[in-house]
Amino acid sequence: MHSLRIAMVAPCPFPTSQGTQILIGQLVRALRRRGHRVYLVTYHYGDKSLNCPGPVYRSWRLPISGKLGSGPSLQKPIFDMLLAIKLDQVVQREKAQIIHAHNYEGVLSGLLVRRLRKVPLVFHTHNTMTHELPSYSRSRLGRNLAGRLGRLLDHQLPRRADACIAVTPEIATFARRHGAAAERTWTIPPAIDLDQLEIDSPVSAKNKGNMPHLLYAGNLDNYQNFGLVLKSLKEVVAHYPHCVLEVVTNSSPTRFRVQAEKMGLGKRVHFTQTTSFRTMEKFLFACDLALCPRVSPYGFPIKLLNYLAAGKAVVVCQGSANGIQNMIDGWVVRDNDAHAFAGAIVTLLGNHELRRKLSENARQTARESFSWKRCIPRYEEVYQTMLADWRSRS
Secondary structure, eight states, X not given: OOOOEEEEEEOSOSSOSSHHHHXXXXXXXXXXXXXXXXXXXXOSOOOTTSOOOSOEEEOOOOSOOOOSSSSOOSSHHHHHHHHHHHHHHHHHHHTOSEEEEEHHHHHHHHHHHHHHHOOOEEEEESSOHHHHGGGGOOSHHHHHHHHHHHHHHHXXXXXXXXXXXXXXXXXXXXXXXXXXXXXXEEEOOOOBOGGGSOTTOGGGSOOOTXXXXXXXXXXXXXXXXXXXHHHHHHHHHHHOTTOEEEEEESSOOHHHHHHHHHTTOTTTEEEEEOOOHHHHHHHHHXXXXXXXXXXXXXXXXXXXXXXXXXTOOXXXXXXXXXXXXXXXXXXXXXXXXXXXXXXXXXXXHHOHHHHHHHHHHHHHHHHHHSBHHHHHHHHHHHHHHHHHHHHHHO
């Protein structure tokens, strides 16, 4: 395919260690390696300790910045308005042929610029607002209002884009049910750059003795369902009293640290708050099992790809077991079943051969199903189909 000029819209602080930002950064690099010119347009701030896939076009720099984590905030409407202005400038100056917008704020900016500059728009949806937006509120009224707003956004935005890319089949089906054209909706799972993990790291040696290490690596927002891990750990320590759960997160761990103390698990749960991928990597290679308790199929946990790429045996809930075959490259348990989750952990800790089998197959699955080499041609197919349709309609 010939080289394209793509305006990539990331409506978020960038870079950060959040899964969506990691995916966007790797997608930009992979498209550039294929010869495409990608202009990444994003907020005016990010985590300065992380490397950025330059060049990056940032919105007008403000004396204030928002949080690095996900979720709504009072500043975001201002940031999104400035993002739309910057996107319009980039599309006009660079003569972009495609706007590739991530998430709902991105597609709002993209729709405005598409109308002005007559450039086709790809909506890359990583979630559904109907299911995720209410999770950021702790009050019943707040969840009710967030649910209504989420349904409105889900009904109005995907169908207005010229093409829609969903990260899971469930999101694609949801988008079609809410008006997105079936022939213009694709499912492309996230991919991972296998070279980013230092496989031969000296910290990758197996733990020995009676102190097995479990790992949860990711944010602690409500939709991640981390409470299930603590509930299951209560059963696990009855079999392995010296078991340690390492929690590596960029979120504040205060709420769950207090909960662990109340459950009598304070000494068994270690929290490490960091935005460093290399720090997470050290814990990843040192652990015996990796855990993914998320239950919603309306999103793809990037932590799961990290686990697979590192060749770790994974215990994962059915709702988020995208591409995982039970007892082949991971152990899949029923959603929200703490007893089954604990049983899988206990069994795997006591069965070295099964754990080794799942570990070896996990790495193979990452290489064969979730590599950028496999996924990038599918993005190019979306671009090519959308541009042909756009030209015929024009």
